[in-house]
Amino acid sequence: DAGVIQSPRHEVTEMGQEVTLRCKPISGHNSLFWYRQTMMRGLELLIYFNNNVPIDDSGMPEDRFSAKMPNASFSTLKIQPSEPRDSAVYFCASSLQGYQPQHFGDGTRLSIL
């Protein structure tokens, strides 16, 4: 079975550019999560969706960040404009509702110069 698929795996761009990260959850999973991981702050939950509806976006750092889930098989996380402090590894994860484990994608390593 295919796992959570994220693209791109690596992204290097200049400050001020728009960045779009993509995620395809595991088929049948109805919860999707976006995380950010840095050395300083560890693993932070940014936003999560249930049945394509955003449930909690309190972890989104600021208005420069936005996330969408137009259908059950696709989600995007956008940063516009990007800043060097946004450099991190961004993970997408999906799960069935309830206590089922979250399965993570391989992450996108983002570097903002």
Added chain:
Amino acid sequence: AQKITQTQPGMFVQEKEAVTLDCTYDTSDPSYGLFWYKQPSSGEMIFLIYQGSYDQQNATEGRYSLNFQKARKSANLVISASQLGDSAMYFCAMREGAGANSKLTFGKGITLSVRP
């Protein structure tokens, strides 16, 4: 207060020996789930094991077992017969509630190094 506490800064274990990674949690919700994830140097997050708050027995998955002590609010991961490939960062996480508003809270992680 932190919901998940992992205080061991780094652990070392000899190959083929067992090792315990500590995790304590804090919740007032009677229904919750506890998870352990492994993150090797390659960066991916790998689910290892799950324990439900109402489970009567400790969870086991191959060489991984979870020492669940509910009254003490601890959920320690035990890795038996350590292998070199077990060297990684290990994260404990908790999910409170089962509905649409449940989300996972991660600890800061523990680094495990397995010595040959």
